[in-house]
Amino acid sequence: MEQEQLVKELLSKSNQSFTLLYDNYSKSLYAVIYNLIKNREEAEDVLQEVFVKIWNNIDTYNETKGRLYTWMLNITRNTTIDKLRSKGYNNSQKNQSADNFVYMLEDNSKTVNKIDAIGISRFIKKLKPKCIQIIELLFFQGYTQQEASEELEMPLGTVKTQNRNCMNELRTMINE
Amino acid sequence: MSSREIIESGTLELFVFGKLTEEENKEVIEMSKKYSEVQEEILAIESAIINLSQSVSPHLSVTNYEKIRTKLLGKNDVISINRKSSWTNYIGWGAAAVFVIGFGLQYFKLDESKTTIDKLATEKSLMQESIVDLEFEKQEAEKVLAIVRDNNNIQVALGGQEVAPNAYAKAYYNKETNEVYIDASGLPNPPEGKVYQVWGLKLDPLTPQSIGLLDNFTANNSKVFKVEKADGAEAFGITLEPAGGSVSPTLEQLYTLGKV
Numbered sequence: 001m002e003q004e005q006l007v008k009e010l011l012s013k014s015n016q017s018f019t020l021l022y023d024n025y026s027k028s029l030y031a032v033i034y035n036l037i038k039n040r041e042e043a044e045d046v047l048q049e050v051f052v053k054i055w056n057n058i059d060t061y062n063e064t065k066g067r068l069y070t071w072m073l074n075i076t077r078n079t080t081i082d083k084l085r086s087k088g089y090n091n092s093q094k095n096q097s098a099d100n101f102v103y104m105l106e107d108n109s110k111t112v113n114k115i116d117a118i119g120i121s122r123f124i125k126k127l128k129p130k131c132i133q134i135i136e137l138l139f140f141q142g143y144t145q146q147e148a149s150e151e152l153e154m155p156l157g158t159v160k161t162q163n164r165n166c167m168n169e170l171r172t173m174i175n176e
Numbered sequence: 177m178s179s180r181e182i183i184e185s186g187t188l189e190l191f192v193f194g195k196l197t198e199e200e201n202k203e204v205i206e207m208s209k210k211y212s213e214v215q216e217e218i219l220a221i222e223s224a225i226i227n228l229s230q231s232v233s234p235h236l237s238v239t240n241y242e243k244i245r246t247k248l249l250g251k252n253d254v255i256s257i258n259r260k261s262s263w264t265n266y267i268g269w270g271a272a273a274v275f276v277i278g279f280g281l282q283y284f285k286l287d288e289s290k291t292t293i294d295k296l297a298t299e300k301s302l303m304q305e306s307i308v309d310l311e312f313e314k315q316e317a318e319k320v321l322a323i324v325r326d327n328n329n330i331q332v333a334l335g336g337q338e339v340a341p342n343a344y345a346k347a348y349y350n351k352e353t354n355e356v357y358i359d360a361s362g363l364p365n366p367p368e369g370k371v372y373q374v375w376g377l378k379l380d381p382l383t384p385q386s387i388g389l390l391d392n393f394t395a396n397n398s399k400v401f402k403v404e405k406a407d408g409a410e411a412f413g414i415t416l417e418p419a420g421g422s423v424s425p426t427l428e429q430l431y432t433l434g435k436v
Contacts (some may be wrong), residue, residue: 018248022241028226031233044240048247053247066201069222070194077194104232122234139193139225164186171224 003068010058019038021054025069029076029157035101035140036080050076100136121172131166138163177203179211186215192221313397320400323348323357332412334432339416340364345432347374347412354405358414360390361399365429366416373417375425376406378436384413389421411435 006024007018029050034043053075061071102124125133130152136158137143137151149156182188182204190196191204208215309361323329327346334342349355358374366372372390377383388403390396390398415422416429 015249015433018245022244025226026241026244027233030231030236034234035232040234043234044236047236048244050246051244064202064205065198066194066205067192067218067222069226070192074194077372082275101229101232104234124228135228138190138195139229142193142195144195145190158188161184161188163189164184167189167221167224168229171220172290174224174227 004063006057007063007068008060010055013055018055022051025072026051028069031073032073032076032105032140033080035104035136036077042083046076046080048077049083055080081142100132101140102132109157123176126173127166127169130162131169134159134163134166135170168174177207179207179214179322182207182214183217188218189221192218192225192249203289207392229317239334261429316398316400319358320359320398323400326350328352329357330436332436334414334434336362336410337430337433340431343431345414345434347434349406349409349412349436354407356387356403356406356409356412358390358403358412359399359412360393360401363390363393363399363414365394369419370416371393371421372414373425374401375413375415377411377413378408379410384425385409386421386423387416390414394420409436 006017006020009020026047030043030047033046033050034040037043037046050072054072057075061068065071105124127135129134133152134148137148138145145156145159148154149159152159154162187196187200187204191201196204204214204218208218239293246353324331326348328350330351332349334345334347340363343364346359346362348357348359352396356374356376360372363372372393373385374387374390376387377385385406387406388404389399390401393399411434413425413433414431415427416431417426
């Protein structure tokens, strides 16, 4: 569904719009939360909080400022980071560069998503380690270009194009 | 900036990730309105990253969905649907209540049935165990009976000796096959660390030969033991020996003795 349509639905707060919202985005946002918080129960709590915020503040979303998904993503990151801070985690996450989102796949393959995880893990594992790292930092951890360039010891200008290349690689894999 | 340039720069990826400044965001949005290929590129990036994150996401439980749904939609929604007429309302609620109660009852019954099934299954397996035990006992009894009934078996009564005047035992000795069974039901349980040893004896000259131990004496319910073959034995004796048995009988501990 087009974003404009979904926003309209969400503004009407219909049952259907909730289902659409949940079906389309809950798993993606949950992955971001879980990757930061690494605790299933707490991640579910944060996801609830995030949905409440999206639901209640949808009228403040401004299409001329960015994508709906990006807006939700920012809410998600901020809510998760707030949660982490309130629990005294500080920014300790930022030092754990060894961890990345791919480990979630391994967790999954032990549980319910078996088939999904096996299918997708095949191509995610084909991603270069550098790509996994850069997507981890910029997308999952929400680093700025500056922070990412420091962490990866990569010139600032290269971060953007490197990320572009990695995303292209991912897209070709998905479309194959 | 051309559409090509902005697409190749990697700015659109950061736009979707939410990592641009407000200024940069504005610029991208203007470009996307101007060039459909920029807009399409943005959508493709968005769908790829959603796809990726969805795929690595841990499983989300159905309860989670329900929780969020209730939180956002609450119960108001359910009521507002049925506001038109009060009596249909009541019928609706009544039907719902009946349904819920019925469902509850069914669930309760189901639960009960499950418990009953579990109980029965346990009982069944216990009974099966005792059937197996009984079968074993029966087989043993039949074996003993067969030994006693066998015409080829000579019954040798072994009488109590000095250390145990009240003890007795019987040997069933098949002279053709030389097989020997000992019925030791007249012997007391051996003390810890001791074992009964059976001897086949030749009388002239007196030569005892061990034909086996009555191992696991207490555990053997029928107290009938098969021992080794005794070739040409003229008498049988049973002595109490240290665990593992002895090379020659300890005659002071001779419990029973009997001539063929």
